[in-house]
Amino acid sequence: MAFAPIANTYEDFIKAFHPKSGLDLKFYKQNQMQRRILSFMNSHGHTVFPEFLKALDTDRVLYDAFFKHLTINVSQFFRDANQWKTLKDSIIPLLLQSKNPLKLWSAGCSSGQEPYSLAMTLLEYFPSAKFTVIGSDIDVNVLTQAKEGLYKQNDFASTPPEFLQKYFTLTDKGYQIKDSVKRLVTFQHQNLLTDHFQSGFDFIACRNVVIYFTDEAKEMLYSKFTDALRPGGVLFTGSTEHLFGMKHLGLKSVSSFFYQKQ
Template sequence: MLKTAEKHATKEDTDFIMLKSVIKDRLGFNCEYYKDSHFKRRIDVRLRASGAKDYGEYVRILKDNPGELDILMDTLTVNVTNFFRNTEVYDIVEKEVLPAVIKAKSTTSLRSIKIWSAGCSIGVEAYSIAMLLHHILGDNIRKYNITITGTDIDKASLQQAQQGLYGEVEMKDVRPAFLKKYFVQQGNHYQIIDEIRKMAHFKSHDMISGPKMKGFDIIFCRNVTIYFEKELQEKLYMDFYDGLNDNGFFVMGKTETLLGPSKDRFKPFNAKERIYNK
């Protein structure tokens, strides 16, 4: 019995490795960076839905049914997200972080503000930041050259971000005054007004293996790195550190923690809300 169990476990491991290889080849999604526990939970959703009894059978389904690849990509990159998620974080961003950046830039001739929303999903974080900047600056916003860049590897999410059209689920934490000022209701959906939509642009970028991005005043990467292995988290946090201008801000997720060299490089700005200073 023991030998049979060991043999079965070995076949499962082999099939799982083969599945990860197929996903990398067909989708360009490198599974090796993700914690196996998280990755298997997402994969198991599709095993149950497709009726596959094990990883080996699911590999055959992927090879025979190209449509399953698209569904799997959605499953692997799905994020539950909404505008102003974790409102207490945005309170500090609105009252302390953005005013500090604006004050620093107001003494320069270019008045350029660059912000990166890394792992932006459907764009709600980037637009939340844009609304706050518009709210703080008012008519003075024309005096600043503001660039908000949202990046992700999921093309479907990026398309929705560019469209700027959202359902009621994403709207639950939008304050009434912002809802009235920055959205146009279209049936059960809400369209971001053009003035805010033009402040953000979105592009496909792999923060793990893509080109390094630099020159930012604020980098937001929230609730993304928790799915990665510890060594990769350490690397990414240093990439974000290097990607910031001096005195720039890094905003991470409430359940995430700085690891490795970044712990000594970043200065806590508001440790409770996971906001740090370069």
């Protein structure tokens, strides 16, 4: 589908971009997004929206680079190591007290580092646990990388060295995740803001995804996550993402960045 031809203002631009990309930028904070869009346009020699939209329509490489720029998919295995320690020491034992198998979801999983970290944590520290992990993201290109499972050294800055040895094979293209981990994770294309969620999750990680969402979009998303959790299930947020003022959702803080459904 071609973009609508005239998009002189930011509002016109986001209206024209939505049907083509599936990304409705009205859910994202305008100031930050507009700045990101204009900086991308400028660095690619574009100054006005209509001409930029035409270029996005005809140049797939430019479109992919722009989508990637908007969705910001930086990730790492075991990002914020202290929180993964809390997950291992307190949260997973708490969940396993009441249920086994566990159903886990990494929402906004980028190239798979987070859902694979969940799978490795369970394999390594809870060998008798049964579980499945879903990873979902809006960006099809990161999902292709996630399914391939090939990583570079800088993805492992927070990874205990023994994990690298045990769960990856060093190849001439990088570190390949082993099939024993890969087969436990499935990946799905999904827009968190508009798509339907499965239910009955024991654990949902949604970290470093909502940074540019409007407050209304965040609240709507956290409400959808609460519905998707089983009672007693836990939501894991990013290290700058507190759910202050969202008590009405029925989530209680059990540790910093971990919220349990009542």
